[in-house]
Amino acid sequence: MQYRPTDIEPKWQQRWAEAKVAEIDVTAPGRKLYMLNMFPYPSGDLHVGHGRNYILGDAVYRYYRMQGRAALNPMGWDAFGLPAENAAIKFGKHPREWTLGNIQRMKKQFGRWGILYDWSKEIASCEPEYYRWNQWLFLQLHKRGLAYRGTAPVNWCPQDQTVLANEQVIDGRCDRCGALVEQRELSQWFLKITEYADRLDAGLDTLTHWPEKVKLMQRNWIGRSLGADVDFPVPALGHPIRVFTTRPDTIFGATFMVLAPEHPDVAALIADHPDRDEIESWITAVRNQSALERQEAGKEGRFTGKTAVNPFSEEEIPIWLGNFVLPQYGTGAIMSVPAHDQRDFEFAKQYALPIRVVIAPQGGEAAGDADLAEAYIVKDDSGVSVRSGPIDGLPVPQAIERTIAIIEERGIGKGTVRYRLRDWLISRQRYWGTPIPMLYCDRCGLVPVPEEQLPVTLPLDVPFTGREGNPLAKHETFVNATCPQCGGPARRETDTMDTFVDSSWYFLRFVTPRDEQRIFDPEKVNRWLPVDQYIGGIEHAILHLLYARFITHALHDMGLTSFEEPFTNLFNQGVITKEGFKNPQGSWVSPDEVEWRDGRPFRGQEELTAEVTKMSKSRLNVVPPDELIARYGADTERVYTLFIAPPEKEAAWSDDGVVGAFRFLGRVWQMGQQILEAAPTPGLQAPTSITRKMHQTISAVTSRIERFEFNTAISALMEFSNALGDAVQAGGGAGLRAPYEALLQLLHPFAPHMTEEVWSMLGNEEFVLTSAWPVADPALMQEETVVIAVQVNGKLRGQVEVPAPADEQRVWAAVDAHERVRTWLEGKEIVKKIYVAGKLVNVVIR
């Protein structure tokens, strides 16, 4: 019988769905395992690039099931968001309808891949039964001062007509639509993630099973800096201006001060300046610049005409305004040390401000003030302080420490830790999101919606006319409400929440998804969380994972959970790439239209350029799974996807490469038919070499799955299958049933349908419910012979085989018995014999 995946796959998929094999009772006993793939945004059809994430997760889940773990593997939908709204404007379809339709299609696709999820726990963030808890969470945060309304310069996307979080601005552009982001001063809702900056930073040290790369990205994002706050007296103001510096040791070199144009003292400083109007218009211009424009403008500044007093050198230093000083970081004011900071150096050169060298190389001469071509920057003890009074001669680290001590003794400041992290802006002026449960009452001001009135339901009857701001704001019955405090008229908040709020706690909801009384059942959540294995794309390394960690810490502090960190093991898979084609105008061309001439791609007269990029609809380089499955089956796609490359790496999809996986599965299938046909021969054992290979393979595949090395796990299975195939070829299937069944078991997480079918043909009970993971016997893994390499002067001169286990006597006997090797050794003095791991021995001669 031929291997025909299309005949067998739908049958098993239906069987698994009917038997609800992945449904798990969260109160059932057993050693728990919480597996989770990041829940997707339901954007529509899935392609093979998306498949990698889910196929990988399913393989791991099936493996742990076979290991007997009580495994929870739920799935849901990150269902709010901008694309649904844009689709509504474009196609005239309600975002809800569009979203739910996509969910149905994607769910079907998961089924066709043979992926098992516990659908009884499905959640969609756009449903009131989910987002009411989003609102509840917001109220708890508000109660604790962790949600607040504040006015701040914010990122505004003119295209999407909404504000963006800092995390959503990439190279000064909106990460959704690519429009240049503008700065606007707006009153918005924020979550106070900065309150947790220190714990989010310190917590990274406990995440020992997270990729170093992700932890590093988070660490950089949080941006912890140690330094000092120092007050510089300003006679003209009557109060000092506080600066933050990470290099207090260079304070004797601080020859001027620079304030951000937004600094609160600026107005007072320039009040009597003769060119006040010019300075003010310059400030306005700088404030209206986007972050990108501000940087591209280069360093610009204005002199306020006032001075501050350097508290260490006691000199009067000029106070400048500078576009390169950020209002949001530190105190919005800096002491400038041009000799030892490149930015200050450039500013000093531009405006001819004094430069003073106060650090010299250890054991060397300090550079002359006028001689520097760039700032001299040393942060370790290869630099020492000079011309710095009480810290003269101290290496940099000690000089920093000493200076902070002096600052604190004199009461003019203190050692400080500062973070780059800013508060999380969650207001969105969009319709398709969770309404923020707040009211504006003319009499009582800002009033939270009482918990018992939740959910604040998102009205469905709104018109989608296009770009006129948030349609919610025009919905009369939504906007007009009653104040719960005074009973008077109130206006509802019409901003909705950033969808990253929805995804910052969804993994907690999966345990008790239908609980109508509370956000989750703490007892059950404390049993199942943290998530044991979280799997998703590297693009979430900062945003989602940082927000989820923040909310989990906050819920812990509310006494709702016993854990602070949500994800114990994290795995980030790499993207799938494919060749795409661009015409000379730079737009993408469908591969169907490409003609190859002399090995170069053309469309008509236009020569195209080929580019390997991330698989995506817009680049016209997606491979839809349907055709692939119709031709080769889902098992082939699964095996190929996992075999293609190490899963954390980027991988280029090759249509040619797929057949290798199909052939492999076909051979395993064919072998099954032969074994089935073989006459039963009682007492006949598999050859020792096959048994040994079986145990070696069990051991290899087990450890490789646990380490997420699926590509080599599959290559080990191919090797075993090749060896078993040779044995079947040589002696028929008789006696090979046991190793063959082990092969099926090991292959099952990767190719569940085919292995299930053959398993049942062999007369076994249903695989997915009953089959256990095989165990390797180390004693039976040992090779019977050990190969010994003989080296002379570092050159390999021959190999001899020694019966295992190899000992010295046997090695020399084997060398003697090997004519060629013996010839090499004759007359030479043996210097050293090295035994390695009891396996390979080199005899070294000099």
Place this chain on the structure above:
RNA sequence: GCCCCGGUGGCGGAAUCGGUAGACGCAGCGGACUUAAAAUCCGCUUUUCCGAAAGGGGAGUGCCGGUUCGAGUCCGGCCCGGGGCACCA
């Protein structure tokens, strides 16, 4: 600019501890089966030299140097590619 990660055949990649580099797969070449094609199966496949063959020699993991009996793997210095952050004081 700062930080991080890589560089191995025509290609994807393998090589738990420093121990026969190139497993496994794709593509390619040769062959079997077939009226033919597809499918399938078998063999070869880093490179170069000697040899009719069996077989044997040399070189080889981005470059230069070091440690070691032995280096893709460890150390130092470069070159190239990718990613993250980006005026964060």
